[in-house]
Amino acid sequence: MTLPYDITKIRNFSIIAHIDHGKSTLADRLLEHTQTLSKREMTDRILDDMELEKERGITIKAKSARFLYKSRSGETYVMNLIDTPGHVDFNYEVSRSLKACEGAVLVVDATQGVQAQTLANAFLAVENDLTLVPVINKIDLPSAEIESTAEGIENILGLDTEGCPRISAKSGLNVPDVLEAIVKDIPPPAGDVSSPLKALVFDAFYDSYKGVIVYVRLFDGKLSAADKIRFMSTGEEFDVVEAGVITPKGLVPAPLIGQDGISAGEVGYFTASIKDIAQTMVGDTVTGAALPTQNPLPGFRKALPMVFAGIYPADKSKYPETRDALERLRLNDASLSFEPETSVALGFGFRCGFLGLLHMEIIEERLEREFDLDLITTLPSVVYEVTLKNGKTLKVDNPADYPDPAEVEDGSEPFVRASIMTPTEHMGAIMELCKERRGEYLGISFLDPKRAELKYDLPLGEIIYDFFDTLKSRSRGYASLDYEPIGYRKTDLVKIDILLNGEKADALSFVTFAQNAYARSRRICEKLKDAIPRQLFEVPIQAAIGGKIIARETVRALRKDVLAKCYGGDITRKKKLLEKQKEGKKKMRSLGSVELPPEAFAAVLKLD
Amino acid sequence: MDMEKSPPDNKDNKNQKDGVMLYVHIPFCASKCPYCAFYSAVPTRAAVDGYISSLVRRIRSLPAVKFNTVYFGGGTPLTLGEDNICFALDEIFSSADVAANAEITFEANPQPNAEHSFKKLASAGFNRLSLGLQSGDDDVLKTIGRRHTSADFVNAARAGKELFPSVSGDIIFALPGGGVEKTVETVLSLGFDHISAYSLILEEGTPMFKNRCRYPLPDEEKEESEYFYICQKLKQAGFYHYEVSAFAKPGHESRHNLGYWRRLPYIGIGPSAHSFYRGVRFSTPPDTGLFIKNSSLPFLADTDFYEKSPLTPEEEDEERIMLGLRTSRGVSLSGEKLKKAEKFIKLGYGGLDGDRFYLNDKGYRVSNAIISELI
Numbered sequence: 001m002t003l004p005y006d007i008t009k010i011r012n013f014s015i016i017a018h019i020d021h022g023k024s025t026l027a028d029r030l031l032e033h034t035q036t037l038s039k040r041e042m043t044d045r046i047l048d049d050m051e052l053e054k055e056r057g058i059t060i061k062a063k064s065a066r067f068l069y070k071s072r073s074g075e076t077y078v079m080n081l082i083d084t085p086g087h088v089d090f091n092y093e094v095s096r097s098l099k100a101c102e103g104a105v106l107v108v109d110a111t112q113g114v115q116a117q118t119l120a121n122a123f124l125a126v127e128n129d130l131t132l133v134p135v136i137n138k139i140d141l142p143s144a145e146i147e148s149t150a151e152g153i154e155n156i157l158g159l160d161t162e163g164c165p166r167i168s169a170k171s172g173l174n175v176p177d178v179l180e181a182i183v184k185d186i187p188p189p190a191g192d193v194s195s196p197l198k199a200l201v202f203d204a205f206y207d208s209y210k211g212v213i214v215y216v217r218l219f220d221g222k223l224s225a226a227d228k229i230r231f232m233s234t235g236e237e238f239d240v241v242e243a244g245v246i247t248p249k250g251l252v253p254a255p256l257i258g259q260d261g262i263s264a265g266e267v268g269y270f271t272a273s274i275k276d277i278a279q280t281m282v283g284d285t286v287t288g289a290a291l292p293t294q295n296p297l298p299g300f301r302k303a304l305p306m307v308f309a310g311i312y313p314a315d316k317s318k319y320p321e322t323r324d325a326l327e328r329l330r331l332n333d334a335s336l337s338f339e340p341e342t343s344v345a346l347g348f349g350f351r352c353g354f355l356g357l358l359h360m361e362i363i364e365e366r367l368e369r370e371f372d373l374d375l376i377t378t379l380p381s382v383v384y385e386v387t388l389k390n391g392k393t394l395k396v397d398n399p400a401d402y403p404d405p406a407e408v409e410d411g412s413e414p415f416v417r418a419s420i421m422t423p424t425e426h427m428g429a430i431m432e433l434c435k436e437r438r439g440e441y442l443g444i445s446f447l448d449p450k451r452a453e454l455k456y457d458l459p460l461g462e463i464i465y466d467f468f469d470t471l472k473s474r475s476r477g478y479a480s481l482d483y484e485p486i487g488y489r490k491t492d493l494v495k496i497d498i499l500l501n502g503e504k505a506d507a508l509s510f511v512t513f514a515q516n517a518y519a520r521s522r523r524i525c526e527k528l529k530d531a532i533p534r535q536l537f538e539v540p541i542q543a544a545i546g547g548k549i550i551a552r553e554t555v556r557a558l559r560k561d562v563l564a565k566c567y568g569g570d571i572t573r574k575k576k577l578l579e580k581q582k583e584g585k586k587k588m589r590s591l592g593s594v595e596l597p598p599e600a601f602a603a604v605l606k607l608d
Numbered sequence: 609m610d611m612e613k614s615p616p617d618n619k620d621n622k623n624q625k626d627g628v629m630l631y632v633h634i635p636f637c638a639s640k641c642p643y644c645a646f647y648s649a650v651p652t653r654a655a656v657d658g659y660i661s662s663l664v665r666r667i668r669s670l671p672a673v674k675f676n677t678v679y680f681g682g683g684t685p686l687t688l689g690e691d692n693i694c695f696a697l698d699e700i701f702s703s704a705d706v707a708a709n710a711e712i713t714f715e716a717n718p719q720p721n722a723e724h725s726f727k728k729l730a731s732a733g734f735n736r737l738s739l740g741l742q743s744g745d746d747d748v749l750k751t752i753g754r755r756h757t758s759a760d761f762v763n764a765a766r767a768g769k770e771l772f773p774s775v776s777g778d779i780i781f782a783l784p785g786g787g788v789e790k791t792v793e794t795v796l797s798l799g800f801d802h803i804s805a806y807s808l809i810l811e812e813g814t815p816m817f818k819n820r821c822r823y824p825l826p827d828e829e830k831e832e833s834e835y836f837y838i839c840q841k842l843k844q845a846g847f848y849h850y851e852v853s854a855f856a857k858p859g860h861e862s863r864h865n866l867g868y869w870r871r872l873p874y875i876g877i878g879p880s881a882h883s884f885y886r887g888v889r890f891s892t893p894p895d896t897g898l899f900i901k902n903s904s905l906p907f908l909a910d911t912d913f914y915e916k917s918p919l920t921p922e923e924e925d926e927e928r929i930m931l932g933l934r935t936s937r938g939v940s941l942s943g944e945k946l947k948k949a950e951k952f953i954k955l956g957y958g959g960l961d962g963d964r965f966y967l968n969d970k971g972y973r974v975s976n977a978i979i980s981e982l983i
Contacts, residue, residue, distance in 0.1 A: 536952065536955055536957065536974060536977055536978070537955055558974050558977055559828055559832050559973065559974070560807075560828070560831070560832065560973045560974065561973065561974050561975060561976035561977055567646065567681075568631055568633060568681055568876060568880075568881060568882060569629075569631060569868045569874050569876060569882045569883070569884065570880075570882040570891070571868070571882075571889070571927075571930075571931065572882070572889070572891070574930065575927075575930070577976065578926075578930055578976060578979055578980050578983065581976055581977070581980035582980045582983060585980055585981065
């Protein structure tokens with residue numbers, strides 16, 4: 001693998017695609033073709049990775065790899081494939097990964113044509129000044145429509161498809177064309193190895209032996225073991241222990257490939273005995289402590305949790321396991337935050353902060369799947385800012401803590417600037433949706449006769465409910481959403497408390513825009529009525545603002561059990577029935593005098 | 609706990625000093641009712657012959673304990689023919705020790721010309737008759753697939769009253785089409801001393817469950833009001849609600865029925881029959897062919913007795929509560945459980961007699977919810 005450093009022979013690229021269009025298959029095929037891995041090793045690699053992932057908990061993390069490619073002209077190139085996660089919650093992470101590349105391979109499935117994510121990803125790549133290499137995949141399928149797919153790429157994305165690779169990643173057909181196109185079309189990185197170090201952090205994960213492993217793309221300068229480096233956003237400095245490249249077979253220290261470090265234009269990793277992943281922020285610039293660069297790379301922003309929710313073990317005794325699991329996930333996910341909290345209704349749990357709803361769902365799923373926990377997650381909430389009549393200001397990330405209306409001078413909530421790209425025929429429906437969600441219309445621009453971009457300012461609190469799903473369903477899956485926080489705005493907010501049998505159920509409190517209070521209260525009371533099993537007494541469900549009841553439903557008392565007959569002394573069925581009932585009882589959560597099965601909580605707390 | 613590996617000694621009855629109850633199951637019906645989930649089959653000549661000789665073999669292998677009650681149930685016992693039934697009872701008298709004052713019940717449907725059969729059964733030694741009226745409304749009877757009419761019932765009941773010292777009427781409420789008033793009126797006019805009232809429950813797997821939308825079934829309110837109507841009318845007529853689904857004039861409670869809830873030992877003979885004997889609950893597989901095939905095996909060898917362990921003290925306590933709360937005598941409680949019971953009393957579901965917590969008419973209806981909090 002020894003190769004003299006030559007920046008003109010480096011190609012840094014990502015593969016972007018709509019889901020299931022063949023991104024991972026193509027990545028595997030590229031590595032296999034360049035014989036970085038033999039076919040046998042391919043399987044090994046995948047298995048190794050899975051074990052590694054299990055052990056370290058990095059399933060959702062992006063994977064990147066360096067490999068060598070000998071082109072048809074006989075030159076050998078260093079190829080750096082940089083993987084990207086894919087959802088609006090991680091848009092910032094995606095954009096940082098793209099920032100590390102000069103180009104992107106855009107994979108389009110010939111049986112489906114250009115799709116929403118193709119579009120969103122292509123725009124993101126163009127925004128980051130990337131050269132796009134279109135590739136038409138799955139051409140061997142009977143339903144492939146190669147020509148119309150090519151036309152779509154030309155018309156919608158404005159990319160030239162003449163001579164673009166038409167491949168089957170699955171069978172390997174024409175895959176070498178992709179490598180050739182990358183070498184030919186994507187420019188080599190610019191950069192000056194003699195300038196001060198300037199490197200972009202695009203990923204990081206935690207290793208229990210080496211500490212945090214930081215993935216970087218060097219724009220200028222050089223990075224070697226024993227260098228003292230500085231993270232520019234925090235000013236914290238570290239001594240580099242190891243620097244090298246990321247190969248499909250693992251991390252390889254630079255000396256092993258005959259280099260003394262990694263240089264401008266290259267992609268690699270370093271370790272520096274960093275204990276906490278929160279000290280390495282994606283998008284941050286790494287520079288030399290001795291001779292720092294004057295200008296950090298633009299576009300850095302701290303990934304702040306935007307959405308908060310309480311996570312409680314369904315089985316109260318699993319609190320320590322839940323804490324351990326969150327700590328494990330936190331090792332590799334600096335954007336996850338959590339603090340212990342208690343709820344009268346749910347007992348001991350954690351208030352967790354997430355980048356967005358998908359991030360929350362991923363964490364929930366990983367906790368349940370990888371750590372075998374059964375959880376109750378409360379309604380997600382944003383962070384509200386409240387000014388009290390006594391002049392104090394508060395930040396409230398748990399609706400239960402929202403102060404009494406009598407004490408509140410005013411409240412404000414976070415807003416985001418949203419950009420929604422959609423085919424023009426769904427524009428009306430989407431504008432309607434934004435209006436329903438209290439969006440402030442900013443403008444529209446037409447990207448071509450068929451596509452428009454809508455700009456809105458929206459309360460984040462409206463987006464974290466079902467906005468994304470509704471957007472998808474109202475645009476038949478074609479619209480895409482991106483947003484960035486733009487700060488707080490004053491809003492007429494109220495906190496709604498839910499009372500069960502006259503007692504406040506803190507886990508069910510929520511904050512809402514005052515004008516929506518009645519409608520939302522009624523809806524949640526109705527949902528509770530359906531979800532709460534009948535008890536031995538009547539249970540009134542009330543929604544209240546302060547002391548004022550604004551909605552009410554009643555769960556009528558249980559009238560009749562299933563009476564298992566015990567004919568001929570057969571009491572086995574009755575016993576089984578009671579055992580089942582008793583088991584169910586153990587899992588019940590008491591809200592004062594009312595008992596709820598965890599499923600009922602889940603049903604109520606589920607977004608509608 | 610160690611499981612007993614050899615059949616219990618037939619002479620050992622130290623645990624059964626109060627006597628044992630005997631249940632004889634007849635797994636045949638002339639036709640299957642669309643709401644019935646119990647094990648039964650339409651009999652053939654050969655099946656009847658095979659069954660009766662198997663029963664006799666089983667009866668002969670019964671342990672030497674004293675039987676205080678005998679109950680012939682089904683299915684429809686009379687599908688075997690009254691002569692065969694009398695033959696089986698004779699066999700019990702001659703090979704088992706039946707107490708002189710034993711309650712010996714026969715369960716029958718009100719078939720036409722029942723009088724003829726009843727005469728033979730009474731003289732064979734049956735002293736209690738349980739008659740399945742189900743409904744006093746002929747249209748409803750037809751809807752639920754019963755083969756008799758209310759006139760058949762009245763005739764059978766009159767004959768039964770003359771021939772047996774004690775007669776019970778079985779009724780079902782919450783039936784499609786209603787008719788509860790007529791049913792209650794009919795049973796009260798016949799001078800029974802015991803009435804069992806069951807709410808129709810659609811069990812999964814029955815034809816009626818499958819076609820439930822085709823039946824005009826009562827809603828929850830209607831079902832509840834029918835229940836309380838029965839409770840009230842029977843109370844006015846001098847019955848008391850001594851068990852979840854049974855009413856009796858004082859002194860006419862079914863001893864066999866109460867024995868189940870008081871955790872007295874019983875031995876069941878026949879496919880799907882259950883037993884509680886020597887502290888173990890066990891059953892015979894619900895397969896008539898297998899029962900016939902296994903009938904020459906020694907006592908208990910055709911049951912799953914050897915797979916079961918005696919109940920643990922915790923299980924016994926749970927049973928005591930679960931079964932005790934089925935009767936108006938209730939169950940004695942202490943500590944936390946008694947405190948919980950007081951909560952139920954406050955909510956109007958029962959009362960306290962010393963340390964015995966019992967359910968009332970309202971409480972019986974939600975007994976599962978209450979029991980599951982107490983066990």
